[in-house]
Amino acid sequence: MKRYQALLTLTALSVTLGACSNLERSRDLSNPQVSGNTLAQQVCSTCHGGTHMSANGNSINPTYPNLAGQQAEYLQTELQEFHDQTRKDKMAKDYMWGLSSRLTTEQMKSIAEYYAHQKPLPNPNQSNPALVAAGQKLFAEGVSDKGVPACASCHGANAEGNGPIPRLAGQHANYLYKQLMIFNSDAGRENHPEALERPHGAAMENISHGLDDLQKHQVAAYLQSLR
Amino acid sequence: MGGLALAGSMNANAIPIYARQTGQACVTCHLGGMYPQLTSYGRLFKLTGYTMGTRPNLTDLEVQKDAPPISVWLQAGRGFTNKNNAASQPGDTQNIQAISLFSGGKITDNIGGFLQWTGGNTGGGYNFTVDNSEIRYADRNLNNGNDLIYGVYVNNHPTVSDVWNNTANWNVILMGFYNANAAAQTPQPFLDQYGPGQSEGIGAYLYKDTTWYAEAGVYKSFTHGIATTDLTAGSGSVFIDPSPYYRLAYSKDIGAHSFEVGMHGMISYAHNGSWGTTVNTYRDTALDAQYQYNLDPHYIGAHARFLHESSSFAGDQVGTTAANGSNYLNEAWLDVSYVYQAKYGGTLTYRNITGSNDLTLNALNTTTGSPNWQAWIPEIFWTPWQNLRLGFQYTVYTQMAGATSVIPGQTLKPSDFNTSAFYVSFIY
Numbered sequence: 001m002k003r004y005q006a007l008l009t010l011t012a013l014s015v016t017l018g019a020c021s022n023l024e025r026s027r028d029l030s031n032p033q034v035s036g037n038t039l040a041q042q043v044c045s046t047c048h049g050g051t052h053m054s055a056n057g058n059s060i061n062p063t064y065p066n067l068a069g070q071q072a073e074y075l076q077t078e079l080q081e082f083h084d085q086t087r088k089d090k091m092a093k094d095y096m097w098g099l100s101s102r103l104t105t106e107q108m109k110s111i112a113e114y115y116a117h118q119k120p121l122p123n124p125n126q127s128n129p130a131l132v133a134a135g136q137k138l139f140a141e142g143v144s145d146k147g148v149p150a151c152a153s154c155h156g157a158n159a160e161g162n163g164p165i166p167r168l169a170g171q172h173a174n175y176l177y178k179q180l181m182i183f184n185s186d187a188g189r190e191n192h193p194e195a196l197e198r199p200h201g202a203a204m205e206n207i208s209h210g211l212d213d214l215q216k217h218q219v220a221a222y223l224q225s226l227r
Numbered sequence: 228m229g230g231l232a233l234a235g236s237m238n239a240n241a242i243p244i245y246a247r248q249t250g251q252a253c254v255t256c257h258l259g260g261m262y263p264q265l266t267s268y269g270r271l272f273k274l275t276g277y278t279m280g281t282r283p284n285l286t287d288l289e290v291q292k293d294a295p296p297i298s299v300w301l302q303a304g305r306g307f308t309n310k311n312n313a314a315s316q317p318g319d320t321q322n323i324q325a326i327s328l329f330s331g332g333k334i335t336d337n338i339g340g341f342l343q344w345t346g347g348n349t350g351g352g353y354n355f356t357v358d359n360s361e362i363r364y365a366d367r368n369l370n371n372g373n374d375l376i377y378g379v380y381v382n383n384h385p386t387v388s389d390v391w392n393n394t395a396n397w398n399v400i401l402m403g404f405y406n407a408n409a410a411a412q413t414p415q416p417f418l419d420q421y422g423p424g425q426s427e428g429i430g431a432y433l434y435k436d437t438t439w440y441a442e443a444g445v446y447k448s449f450t451h452g453i454a455t456t457d458l459t460a461g462s463g464s465v466f467i468d469p470s471p472y473y474r475l476a477y478s479k480d481i482g483a484h485s486f487e488v489g490m491h492g493m494i495s496y497a498h499n500g501s502w503g504t505t506v507n508t509y510r511d512t513a514l515d516a517q518y519q520y521n522l523d524p525h526y527i528g529a530h531a532r533f534l535h536e537s538s539s540f541a542g543d544q545v546g547t548t549a550a551n552g553s554n555y556l557n558e559a560w561l562d563v564s565y566v567y568q569a570k571y572g573g574t575l576t577y578r579n580i581t582g583s584n585d586l587t588l589n590a591l592n593t594t595t596g597s598p599n600w601q602a603w604i605p606e607i608f609w610t611p612w613q614n615l616r617l618g619f620q621y622t623v624y625t626q627m628a629g630a631t632s633v634i635p636g637q638t639l640k641p642s643d644f645n646t647s648a649f650y651v652s653f654i655y
Binding site for chain 2: 022029030047124125
């Protein structure tokens with residue numbers, strides 16, 4: 001009986017002590033005092049890959065994109081779009097709108113910088129070699145009769161990205177394919193910019209429209225296999 | 228722009244407290260939206276003490292557009308039993324009604340809660356009582372490649388703390404309808420019988436590298452306090468001396484797959500009926516496993532649980548609580564569920580109980596006192612939008628009280644209890 005009371009006291013004590021705010025390990029998404037680094041580790045890592053699950057920013061489940069080594073400018077743009085609710089695809093709404101709604105510009109910048117500096121790892125998911133070979137050709141040459149330029153011309157020879165243009169190397173094929181489908185559905189909505197699901201991806205609309213379904217899978221598989 | 232503003236406010240407000248706290252949709256934490264099944268992310272949300280997200284600004288709700296931390300859950304349905312039976316048996320139709328209120332969520336950077344009140348006919352009459360409730364303190368230490376989540380909790384019955392949906396309290400079956408009326412005579416392991424309020428517990432846990440999990444708790448009924456009799460009235464009076472609960476698990480995510488194997492159990496020292504009775508001991512030990520596939524548009528969840536219970540009864544309890552001085556009970560539980568686009572889904576559950584015969588504990592079969600029981604529960608459901616779920620569940624009893632045809636001492640056979648149930652579940 002005494003022991004039980006002692007345990008209760010201990011619990012009450014730890015609860016009382018914990019009432020203080022804990023900026024270094026906070027998961028508070030509306031406190032401007034919490035650093036972007038802390039939020040990246042305590043919150044973003046839950047889906048986008050944490051310290052042990054893999055290196056930071058290398059996600060396990062393909063629902064969530066890898067962020068490690070991503071272009072900081074691209075990441076900050078996307079966070080701002082989530083925050084402003086201008087990126088309107090379903091996953092953006094379901095997962096990111098709420099999380100980013102009260103982040104400050106400074107926090108978003110710092111989260112973007114944090115992930116840009118993480119080391120991207122080879123994607124552990126295996127790509128089908130037949131898809132990879134065809135995807136490599138698409139990536140390097142495009143499809144001229146459909147007006148699809150070589151992906152490498154903007155995303156870089158190794159798909160490393162450049163400023164506002166995202167890194168694609170090692171990204172989950174499932175995620176890339178789903179994004180291509182979103183750009184595809186945005187094509188033709190240019191006269192209704194408010195209806196665009198990914199307004200900052202305007203350059204991708206006609207490109208993805210020019211790729212058939214198999215080609216989308218091929219280029220996604222190739223990019224996933226890139227180291 | 229008007230449409231966009233409406234969509235924005237729907238996203239923030241049309242969903243319950245945790246969703247308001249994080250601004251995320253149900254599918255983030257619940258596999259394919261199939262609450263209560265938790266995703267890897269949902270598990271971490273709970274284990275980090277429900278602290279991820281934003282605390283509503285209660286003093287300035289209007290200005291901040293914050294929603295108050297209260298949600299409501301309505302369940303309604305109608306069940307049809309195969310055969311209309313005598314008064315002590317299920318009628319041919321039953322209504323299902325329950326209402327729950329939720330509160331909780333983030334309190335400080337380290338403290339959060341899950342608080343549920345439920346109203347309905349709990350068997351002992353119509354009332355509104357405290358349901359699953361807990362307060363957690365948790366911290367997550369991420370340093371030099373280490374990842375350690377640790378916490379303590381206070382809650383109101385064993386297994387409320389669990390995150391793998393492999394205990395009776397968080398089973399995948401939304402409507403525990405097969406338990407209605409006469410089928411409630413189904414022998415259950417003691418661990419499954421704890422109801423909210425019969426005992427209060429404290430516990431502590433560790434989750435290392437999101438892989439290794441260990442938890443220990445201790446539960447006890449209150450000896451003094453307000454309305455203790457009211458709290459226990461709905462589910463029979465059982466009073467617990469300090470009784471230990473534990474849970475161990477290994478978990479691993481690979482791509483869209485998530486695996487868990489573990490064990491949990493409890494040794495319960497129970498006074499049946501009143502504090503004055505001598506103590507009976509129930510030792511429950513379970514092996515459990517979970518598999519999940521979580522990648523839109525496909526979501527799969529599967530569970531297996533094998534529980535062994537050995538119980539021993541005090542000398543003066545033999546003949547009142549049980550006919551034997553000691554008994555055993557084995558429970559096997561298997562379920563698999565699938566949902567497409569988080570909208571169209573189904574679940575198949577199998578449950579099997581075997582154990583020692585006891586004419587006092589298992590009075591349905593008046594010849595043998597067998598606890599042996601087996602059922603299959605197929606279910607299909609549709610979630611047109613994430614707050615609303617419509618389902619049809621059928622319960623097939625293939626064995627009851629050790630009998631596969633007419634139960635000795637009764638005029639009914641197991642299939643007479645087969646039950647169809649339509650339900651609507653709405654949560655806001």
